[in-house]
Amino acid sequence: MGGDHGPSVTLPACRRFLDHHPDVDFLLVGTAAAIDAARDWPRCTLVFATEVVAMDDGVEVALRRKRDSSMRVAISQLKPLPGTDESAADVCVSAGNTGALMALARYVLKTFEGIDRPAIAAPLPNMRGGFTQVLDLGANVDCSAEHLLQFAVMGSALVSALEGKDQPSVGLLNIGEEAIKGGETIKRAGDLLRAAAAAGQINFHGNVEGNDIFKGTTDLVVCDGFVGNVLLKTAEGLAGMMGQFIKQEFSRTPLSKLAALVAMPVLRRFKDRVDHRRYSGGALLGLRGLVFKAHGSSDAFAFENALVRGYDAARNRLLDRVHDRIRNTLAVLPEGLARAGNLADSDSDASAEAA
C-alpha cells in the first residue's frame, strides 16, 4: 500500500518479481480493494488489512490508532507462529512511511539482545564500481559510542550476507583536522571499534570522511542517524542538481541539442550508473525479523530491486548472521556493550522492552 504511488507501482513490481523467482511464495498485504487484482496470481496469498498508514502519519498514529494497518499486518507475518520458531514470512518489504515502519517493526518484533536501537542501512554507489553501505540513515538522532559499535557489527553482517565478503572493512565517519574540538562520542567509538577489531570481531579501517563513501575506501561506513540522513539527502540533492545542469546545458542551443542526440547513448549509460533506483532497498537492522524499506518515491523498477534485496538477505540468512555476530561480540566485549544497556533511553518502547 505504501510509497508515493501505492499499489499502482508495488503490484506490477511484485508480479514481475514473482515471475522471476519461482522459489518464492508471496504474502501480499493490503486493503481488499487494492490487492484484489492479484487474486489469481500463482504462489501468492492475499492478506487483508482494513487500514493504511499514510506517508505523513506520525509515529503515534501508526502505533496507537491504526491497529489494523497493512504495514503492521505485514510486519506481524515475521513473528514466530505460536509454539514454533517458524514464521509466516521470512522478510517484509515496504515503500511506506519510514518513521512508522521503524517504530512498528521495533514494537512488533523487538530488537536482538545486545542491540539498543535498530538502524537503517542503505548502499551508495562508489568509484570502485560497487556500493558502500552506510548506517544509520535516520533512525537514531543521538547515538552513543556503543550504538556506533553495534551499527558496525550489524553492518558487517549485512555486507557479508549480501556480498559474500567474510570480513567487510568498516569506516567510522569523522571530520578532518579542521576540528578544533574533538567529538567525544566519535573518539570513544573509535576506541570500541579498535577493541572489537583486536578481538577479531570486525575489520576496522579507521576514520573516514564524507568523500570516502564515494571513493569506496571501506565496505561500510557508520555514523549517527542525523549525520547519515543529512549526507544521504545532500547526496540526493547534489545528484539531482548535476543531472538538471547536464540537461540544461544539452538543451541550451540548437547545436547543443544536436550534441545531445549524438551523446545520448553515453548519457544514458551514465544515468544508469548513478540511478538511485538500482540500489533501492534499505535494511532495518537489529530487529528479530527482516524488514526492508524501498524509497517512498519508488517506481516499479526500484520497488522490484528492493524486493530482490530483501530476497537475497533472507536467502543468505542475514537475520542469523546479525544475531550470531552480535552475540559473539557481546561475549568478547562484555563490558563495552553492557554499558550501552545502561544508557538512559528516553524512548518508551525501548524502555518497555528492556524491562
Added chain:
Amino acid sequence: MGGDHGPSVTLPACRRFLDHHPDVDFLLVGTAAAIDAARDWPRCTLVFATEVVAMDDGVEVALRRKRDSSMRVAISQLKPLPGTDESAADVCVSAGNTGALMALARYVLKTFEGIDRPAIAAPLPNMRGGFTQVLDLGANVDCSAEHLLQFAVMGSALVSALEGKDQPSVGLLNIGEEAIKGGETIKRAGDLLRAAAAAGQINFHGNVEGNDIFKGTTDLVVCDGFVGNVLLKTAEGLAGMMGQFIKQEFSRTPLSKLAALVAMPVLRRFKDRVDHRRYSGGALLGLRGLVFKAHGSSDAFAFENALVRGYDAARNRLLDRVHDRIRNTLAVLPEGLARAGNLADSDSDASAEAA
C-alpha cells in the same frame, strides 16, 4: 605560503588579482626566499616571516611552537595599530591549514562580544543559479542552540555583504520525519531562531534538509561543524565520482569518444557550472578581523577567486555588518544569548578569552 602547492600557485594568483584591482594595496607575507619574486610588484609590500605552518601541523604547533609563521604574521596585520583603530590590512586570505588558521585567528584577533565560537562559511552552488552559504563547515564539533543562532546572525551579515540582500533567508538543517528521537539542540535552536525572526533580526525560513542546499530553498543554511564538514566532503566526493563516471562513459568505445568530441563544448560548460574553484573562499566569521580561507588544493584560478571574495567582503564592510547584527540581536534577545556565554567551554583559548 599555504595550500598544497604554495607560492607556485598563490604568487601568480596574487599578481593577476593585483593587476585587476588597481585600488588594492597588497601585503605579501612569506619567507624571504619564497616571495622575493614579488619584490618589484606595484602596490605590493613584502612582509617577511621565518617559519611556515605545514598543512599537517597540529593546532598546538601552529599556536605554541611556530611563533613567527607566515600565517600568524599575516593574521596579525589585521590587528589595530597601537593607539589607533586602523590596521595594516583589511582582510587576510590564506590557502593554508584550516585548523591552524582558525586557531591562530581566534587567538590573535579574538571573537566579537556575543560570539562564543567563530564559524567557517562557504558557498555551495544551487539550482537557482546562485549559491547557498552553509555554516559551520568544521570549526565547531559540538554546537549549542545559541551557537546555531549566532551562526544564523553572522551568516545573514555575510550574505547581505556579499550579495546585497538585505534580509537573507535562513534555513536550519534538520532531518525528515524518519527521526524517532528528536534532536534537543536542533529543536531549541529552532525556538531561538523563531524568536530572533519575531524580533526582526533574521529572516527565518524554518527547517531544511540536505537536498535544500542544492535546491536553493534558503540563502543560507546553518548546522553544526561536524555535520557541515561531512556534508561538504560528501558533496565533493559525489561530484568527483559523477565527473569520473562521465569521463569513463565518454571514453569507453571509439563511438563514445566521437560523441565526446561533439559534446565537448557542452560538457565544458557543465564542468564550469559545477567547478568548485568558482566558489572558492570560505569566510571565518565572528572574529575581530576578516579572514578568508581558500581550499588547500586551490590552483591559481581558485586562489584568485578567494582573493576576490575577501576583497568584496572588505569593500562591503562585512566586519562592521557582523558586529552590528550581533550587537542588535544581543540587545533584543539578551537572555538567549547570555545563556550561551555561560556554557561550559572546554577550549582553553575561549576560556582565556572569556576571562
